[in-house]
Amino acid sequence: MAQPIPEAAIQAIVEAGRRMAERNWVPATAGNLSVRLPGNRVAITRSGFHKAHLDAGAVMAVDLGGAPENPALRPSAETGLHCGTYRAFPEAGAVVHGHSIANTVLSRRAGDSIRLEGYELLKAFPGLPTHDAAVELPVLDNDQDIARLQRAVEARWARMAAPILPGYLIRGHGVYVWGPDMDAALARLEGLEFMLACEMASLSIGAAP
Numbered sequence: 001m002a003q004p005i006p007e008a009a010i011q012a013i014v015e016a017g018r019r020m021a022e023r024n025w026v027p028a029t030a031g032n033l034s035v036r037l038p039g040n041r042v043a044i045t046r047s048g049f050h051k052a053h054l055d056a057g058a059v060m061a062v063d064l065g066g067a068p069e070n071p072a073l074r075p076s077a078e079t080g081l082h083c084g085t086y087r088a089f090p091e092a093g094a095v096v097h098g099h100s101i102a103n104t105v106l107s108r109r110a111g112d113s114i115r116l117e118g119y120e121l122l123k124a125f126p127g128l129p130t131h132d133a134a135v136e137l138p139v140l141d142n143d144q145d146i147a148r149l150q151r152a153v154e155a156r157w158a159r160m161a162a163p164i165l166p167g168y169l170i171r172g173h174g175v176y177v178w179g180p181d182m183d184a185a186l187a188r189l190e191g192l193e194f195m196l197a198c199e200m201a202s203l204s205i206g207a208a209p
């Protein structure tokens, strides 16, 4: 008999979904969220639920390979990206995925990365104690084959210098960000979305970002 999902994990996902919806980062039923649980388990949103209105019934458990504990329930279509992050980064405790206007527009016009430089909000990321820094945010081509997309993400990580930035964009699709817990993942997401919104605003006034 499967263990129940801890109430704290459910509440973290429900509250984070609400916060992301308030920012218009999860339109329609876009986005997915997860929290690592003890025992190589992951609590993740079920597929097709609106993230503004999550409750305990919208959250289910999978193993680190993405297999549902209850095969009658369908986890997020992008479960493989969450589980791939947990497998690669033992320190990852929560993963969030959103579709903002800024991450969608900018990823569509980018090459294989977006350079973020000179922003105070870079300090939202680990290992960047000052604005006087630059990061290359990876941009992966979108792919409906999630196992293949996860392999492309892993190939990119393998080419990146440590420490790996805890986030990436999928072209025309959205962003993935992770952190040691849900609060940290959300803080990183908010910092990243703020910088992407600044890049958008700079383009719209014809200024160098």
Ligand SMILES: CSC[C@@H](O)[C@@H](O)C(=O)COP(=O)(O)O
Binding pocket: 027, 028, 029, 030, 031, 032, 045, 046, 047, 048, 049, 075, 076, 077, 078, 097
């Ligand atoms: C509303 S279309 C968005 C989906 O295709 C997908 O990208 C997404 O973010 C949500 O999928 P889900 O299966 O609900 O987790």
Ligand SMILES: [Zn+2]
Binding pocket: 030, 031, 032, 078, 097, 099, 173, 174
């Ligand atoms: Zn998505």
